[in-house]
Amino acid sequence: MNILIETKNLTKLYGEVQALNNFSVKIESGAIGLLGPNGAGKSTLIKALLGLIPASSGTGKVFSRDITIDALTIRQRIGYMPENDCFLPDLNAVSYLSYLGELSGLSPRDSMQRTHEALYYVKIGDERYRNISTYSTGMKQKIKLAQTLIHDPELILLDEPTTGLDPTGRREMLKLIKGIVKNQGKNILFSSHILQDIEQICDKIIVLNRGELVSTGKIKELLYEKHPDLVVRVRGNVGLFLQRLRSSGLKPIKRKNDILIKYAPDITKRVVALAADANVQLRYLDSSKRTLEELFIKLIDQVEK
Ligand SMILES: Nc1ncnc2c1ncn2[C@@H]1O[C@H](COP(=O)(O)OP(=O)(O)OP(=O)(O)O)[C@@H](O)[C@H]1O
Ligand SMILES: [Mg+2]
Known part of the structure; x- marks a missing residue:
């Protein structure tokens, strides 16, 4: 280049x-x-x-x-x-x-x-x-x-x-x-x-x-961070799914339309298995993309600290 x-x-x-x-x-x-x-x-x-x-x-x-x-x-x-x-x-x-x-x-x-x-x-x-x-x-x-x-x-x-x-x-x-x-x-x-x-x-x-x-x-x-969080949307017993996520040591955050799960090793494999276990249907799964705004604030914060 x-x-x-x-x-x-x-x-x-x-x-x-x-x-x-x-x-x-x-x-x-x-x-x-x-x-x-x-x-x-x-x-x-x-x-x-x-x-x-x-x-x-x-x-x-x-x-x-x-x-x-x-x-x-x-x-x-x-x-x-x-x-x-x-x-x-x-x-x-x-x-x-x-x-x-x-x-x-x-x-x-x-x-x-x-x-x-x-x-x-x-x-x-x-x-x-x-x-x-x-x-x-x-x-x-x-x-x-x-x-x-x-x-x-x-x-x-x-x-x-x-x-x-x-x-x-x-x-x-x-x-x-x-x-x-x-x-x-x-x-x-x-x-x-x-x-x-x-x-x-x-x-x-x-x-x-x-x-x-x-x-x-x-x-x-x-x-995209090196270790991105995961965003999932499920249909079915969301409460049970959240419970399974937590008891397996993952950290889910319930949001309005989806669930943000904090990065952990093998996160995708584990989430898919736990969804099957809780009998919920996975409708969406992707790594969490920050907005440029979030990124900007995070970067500026790093310098000001
Ligand atoms: N001629 C000058 N004399 C004194 N200070 C200056 C002069 N030009 C710029 N500065 C100072 O240098 C710093 C950087 O200014 P600069 O104009 O490069 O910023 P900027 O990123 O272009 O900002 P903005 O988005 O407001 O245009 C500021 O603190 C500004 O007050
Ligand atoms: Mg300027």
């Missing part, structure tokens, strides 16, 4: 505040979520990778190039959607985007063509000739997304792209980002504090809190 981003003990201090604290991570290509609560250090990490802010200590590489030495070369290969608006005053979307395209080295003609393609992709119609300052938040977010596409970069850094959007705008934005990953095959680093957004788009995740790496890996693997 291709290593896109690698940091070693990357640290950023703002006076007393440790925005990044010995942050070491290796990120492979693909769609990666950067998850953390407010103030976790997401934007700081993104800006440090772009070489927009100098790190206090530690090292970072993007495309195997050093972020302090090769920042310009790195930036040419990256599309960046910043968290805050940073439009040039008094420009319409076409002038703004084609100007950015030219700044990144495209000819005026190519830049204009890419501008219209990007605006078509994000579904900005005739409004593209209106001054950006008159746009709604949703439209501004779309322009910021379009600006990441102009120079056809390999990696796109999206800093909280769904911020400020209503449910429809949010859904639309996620769909556009999904298309960029699935149909255009781009690598993305998608920062958010909204778990569901990340889960919809990314297969890998980096969780950070208070400038520290909390956990990283494939979302699916993080959601």
